[in-house]
Amino acid sequence: MQLNSLPDGGNGWRKIGKIYVSRKEIAKGSNGTIVLEGIYEDRPVAVKRLVRAHCGVASNEIQILLASDQHKNIVRYHGVEYDPDFVYLALERCACSLDDLIQVHSDSSNNSAFPGDPASTDDYKTKLDSVRAMMQDVDLWRADGYPSPLLQKLMRNVVSGLSHLHDLRIIHRDLKPQNVLITKNRPFCAQLSDMGISKPLPEDKSSLGYHATGCGTSGWRAPEVLLHDGHQTPAMDVFSLGCVLCFCFTCGRHPFGENLERDHNIASNKMDLSFVDIPEAHDLFLCLLNQDPKLRPKTSEVLHHPFFWSSKMRMTFLHDVSDEVESEAGKGNSDLLKALDNIAQLAFDGNWIEKIDKDVMDDLHQHRRKPYDGSSVRDLLRVVRNKFNHLKTAPEKVKKSGDIYSCMHTRLMSVIA
Secondary structure (H helix, E strand, O other): OOHHHOHHHHOOOEEEOOEEEEEEEEEEOOOOOEEEEEEEOOEEEEEEEEEHHHHHHHHHHHHHHHHHOOOOOEOOEEEEEEOOOEEEEEEEOOOEEHHHHHHHHOOOOOOOOOOOOHHHHHHHHHHHHHHHHHOOOOOOEOOOOOEOHHHHHHHHHHHHHHHHHHHOOEEOOOOOHHHEEEEOOOOOEEEEOOOOOOEEOOOOOOOOOOOOOOOOOOOOOOHHHHOOOOOOOOHHHHHHHHHHHHHHHOOOOOOOOOHHHHHHHHHHOOOOOOOOOOHHHHHHHHHHOOOOHHHOOOHHHHOOOHHHOOHHHHHHHHHHHHHHHHHHHOOOOOHHHHHHHHHHHHHHOOOHHHHOOHHHHHHHHHOOOOOOOOOOHHHHHHHHHHHHHHHHHOOHHHHOOOHHHHHHHHHHHHHHO
């Protein structure tokens, strides 16, 4: 009777303990692992089926999830059952992976994070068609190529989930777009998954030591892992995080090239960020992908990077910097003013006044007798500060102009950094 109440009248479903498992495959992993649709205690779940010989991997994943899955950006664990051949983990059912989501919203699915078996190409395309129908109302990039608020939220989710693991002294060891799952209904967010090879750090230790086993997926591993150079630390996850965030930001491109060349390029530090033309993003990826693990930021620091700042926070920061610059102006020999003067041409490539809407400049001139110097970073900062202070009293057509903010976002942040 219980089977009859399942979809299709229970046809093709099996009951293993408390878990009902269908034949419908959601995803496929390594070493015979597959993910199937299922039901656990009347809730839809994803059933991760592992070969019984890999029971240790399943046991490790359960322990990691029990320690970490109360966080909203870690996939939820519900239960486990066994039969003579397999182990069945009941996990939260998600809509798709981050890789799937990026593929269906980019121009081509040929740049997949994991190309898969060519024999299953048709199945993969069918899966992407299903995701495309489910996510057709989702916007990931703005018209100017910058991530939409939703995609930025998903990127923050990935950082938050990884930071939570690191706070618990757990190294994920296999972070990639396929191991980030997307939930659509509670609410739309990203969750880290696949903790089978994750490892907790030994007590009072900051690394796993030279004896730690190999880990990760080709194309997403840190150079120290590929070169067996040093201990395994949370910094290896930070490198993978840089690859994942860059993958999101660039519609599925990888900072170390195509699938077959990535490991070689990572080991050789042949990185290409030429397609990342927003200064804050470029700086963030450089930090995360630093060849030296000791120079990469901690995950707890990543969300404080200007890339994740709101527009209000950026404006407040530049306003405060302008105040500091004006304070420095009273000094006869200011290193800060010299540095700003030296970087001016790189910052705005010519006269910045020509890049700002005429109505905005006309309004600015009304509040200042001395003309602005279009070659001065100090004056550009002063413009940002003055418009920040007087925006409420500005004409409506000036309030609606986005040019001043666009100019500030794409130029000034790189100068101050």
